[in-house]
Amino acid sequence: MKKSIIVVCSLLFFISAQAQTTVQGYVFEDKNQNGKKEQNEKGIANVAVTNGLEVALSNAAGKYELPCSDDVIISLIKPSNYKIRVDENNLPQFFYNHKRNGSPKLKFKGVDPTGTLPKSVDFGLIPQQEDEKFTSLIFGDPQPYTLAELDFFAKGIVAEVEGITNVQFGLSLGDLVGNDPNLFSPYIKVLKKAGIPWYNILGNHDINFDATTDEMADESFEAHFGPANYAFNYGKVHFIALDNVLYPDPRNQKGYWGGFTENQLQFIANDLKYVPKDYLIVMAFHIPLSETEGDSFRDSDRDSVFELLKDFPNTLSLSAHTHIQRQDFFGKKEGWLQEKPHHEYNVGTTSGDWYTGKLNQEGIPVSTMRDGTPKGYAFIHFNGNQYSIEYKVAGQPKTHQMEVFVPKVVEKGRPTKSGIYVNFFMGSKNDSVKYRVDQGEWKEMDYLEEIDPTYAIEVFKRDVSEELIPGRRSSDPIKSKHLWRGSIPTKLETGTHTVEIKATDMFGNTFTETGSYRLE
Numbered sequence: 151m152k153k154s155i156i157v158v159c160s161l162l163f164f165i166s167a168q169a170q171t172t173v174q175g176y177v178f179e180d181k182n183q184n185g186k187k188e189q190n191e192k193g194i195a196n197v198a199v200t201n202g203l204e205v206a207l208s209n210a211a212g213k214y215e216l217p218c219s220d221d222v223i224i225s226l227i228k229p230s231n232y233k234i235r236v237d238e239n240n241l242p243q244f245f246y247n248h249k250r251n252g253s254p255k256l257k258f259k260g261v262d263p264t265g266t267l268p269k270s271v272d273f274g275l276i277p278q279q280e281d282e283k284f285t286s287l288i289f290g291d292p293q294p295y296t297l298a299e300l301d302f303f304a305k306g307i308v309a310e311v312e313g314i315t316n317v318q319f320g321l322s323l324g325d326l327v328g329n330d331p332n333l334f335s336p337y338i339k340v341l342k343k344a345g346i347p348w349y350n351i352l353g354n355h356d357i358n359f360d361a362t363t364d365e366m367a368d369e370s371f372e373a374h375f376g377p378a379n380y381a382f383n384y385g386k387v388h389f390i391a392l393d394n395v396l397y398p399d400p401r402n403q404k405g406y407w408g409g410f411t412e413n414q415l416q417f418i419a420n421d422l423k424y425v426p427k428d429y430l431i432v433m434a435f436h437i438p439l440s441e442t443e444g445d446s447f448r449d450s451d452r453d454s455v456f457e458l459l460k461d462f463p464n465t466l467s468l469s470a471h472t473h474i475q476r477q478d479f480f481g482k483k484e485g486w487l488q489e490k491p492h493h494e495y496n497v498g499t500t501s502g503d504w505y506t507g508k509l510n511q512e513g514i515p516v517s518t519m520r521d522g523t524p525k526g527y528a529f530i531h532f533n534g535n536q537y538s539i540e541y542k543v544a545g546q547p548k549t550h551q552m553e554v555f556v557p558k559v560v561e562k563g564r565p566t567k568s569g570i571y572v573n574f575f576m577g578s579k580n581d582s583v584k585y586r587v588d589q590g591e592w593k594e595m596d597y598l599e600e601i602d603p604t605y606a607i608e609v610f611k612r613d614v615s616e617e618l619i620p621g622r623r624s625s626d627p628i629k630s631k632h633l634w635r636g637s638i639p640t641k642l643e644t645g646t647h648t649v650e651i652k653a654t655d656m657f658g659n660t661f662t663e664t665g666s667y668r669l670e
Contacts, residue, residue, distance in 0.1 A: 173218035180274025198227035205420040220250035228382035232275040245376040258331040260369030290470030291499035295328030323470035324353025324436030331370035353436040394435040408437035409448030430535035438469040460487040474521040476631040477578035521630040522602025538657040556665035577632035595634035601627035
């Protein structure tokens with residue numbers, strides 16, 4: 151009898167131990183949309199679920215099983231033609247955050263202890279018909295350091311998109327706040343006003359700076375937004391959102407470095423096993439894969455990602471972080487393994503130049519970025535596995551796509567070193583920008599990488615002003631990656647002459663603008 155009791159106890163201990171190392175549950179059709187699986191709600195097969203490393207598909211009954219630990223986030227990879235329930239703040243609820251003992255003690259609060267893992271971690275999905283033509287809204291670096299700056303974000307950006315329609319979801323590309331996770335909750339309340347499901351990515355100003363390991367640096371982020379690495383599908387597009395901030399910097403344990411961990415690379419590999427090759431793969435993260443200055447990204451990690459994407463002909467990556475805007479293209483020279491270059495869109499930020507510059511009529515900083523790009527946000531329009539991008543300048547009509555600089559007055563008949571400059575915000579050196587004077591012949595403008603004179607004038611105007619100008623001084627100008635120059639015809643009649651600009655972006659969209667100068 152005693153031996154039997156020992157065997158039974160051993161078996162129960164074994165079962166208990168197994169329960170702590172494995173998570174299981176169901177993916178189901180949530181008919182009443184309450185987030186709980188009812189007996190009459192059937193399972194959904196072939197849906198991917200992940201523990202942040204391994205990825206498993208649900209079986210015919212909707213059941214999945216994954217390895218588990220006492221500190222793990224189990225998340226659903228949303229399939230196309232289904233939607234996920236959102237909470238009262240429009241944050242998608244696609245995950246279960248399991249921290250048996252809670253987050254470690256840090257300056258900013260993390261996740262409360264969740265206790266024993268539930269017997270079944272279930273994920274409800276709601277069927278919906280997804281058009282392959284759809285639009286997402288992209289924010290770069292809201293980054294308020296104070297409630298006052300959060301108010302600038304609310305009034306200068308979110309108010310423009312409040313209650314927006316025909317946009318399926320939004321995505322913020324990191325630096326949601328400025329070094330203060332206590333601002334996560336008010337940030338969430340502000341974004342709620344957009345009225346659409348909103349995904350968030352971790353940036354280098356969103357981390358727990360007192361963490362001693364990279365694994366612990368996102369505890370506060372996880373408490374508010376869930377996993378820092380996740381994926382979802384919409385139409386024929388597969389999105390992979392990643393935390394690419396290595397903190398502390400593995401080279402010297404100081405500051406941060408851009409890159410991916412081995413676990414993240416394994417997650418990407420496991421995730422892509424279940425993605426059709428003809429889908430568009432959109433990689434979204436905070437720090438660009440390649441910076442123009444300094445060594446801010448670990449090159450070997452970029453090479454590893456390129457290796458994982460080599461069999462997917464349709465790709466795009468999205469980043470922010472730089473507080474400028476540019477189009478980067480990676481070819482074989484940069485390690486890309488396909489003939490068609492990989493496009494990374496480094497998105498202009500919603501905070502612009504960190505809420506600096508003169509104040510507009512509403513008392514909000516204009517905050518033009520150092521390369522002359524006005525603060526704003528982007529719409530990405532998807533059509534099957536293809537895409538086009540539209541940048542929207544905050545506070546301006548959607549047609550405002552360039553800034554034109556023309557000298558006020560030039561001497562008649564004498565050659566001048568002055569020039570006509572065009573800052574085409576969405577442009578790259580591959581694009582065409584033309585100009586003509588007084589309806590004359592159209593001429594190609596010359597691409598160059600110099601500072602934008604319009605922005606430079608605004609910055610240095612503050613330095614020579616005899617009176618204090620409200621607002622904080624903007625950053626010094628840097629070379630723009632989307633600037634063109636044309637010479638000024640001076641052998642014309644005395645008087646005012648009209649300059650017309652025609653710029654065409656990589657998606658075939660053409661925009662026009664005008665300016666003028668006077669000959670004396």
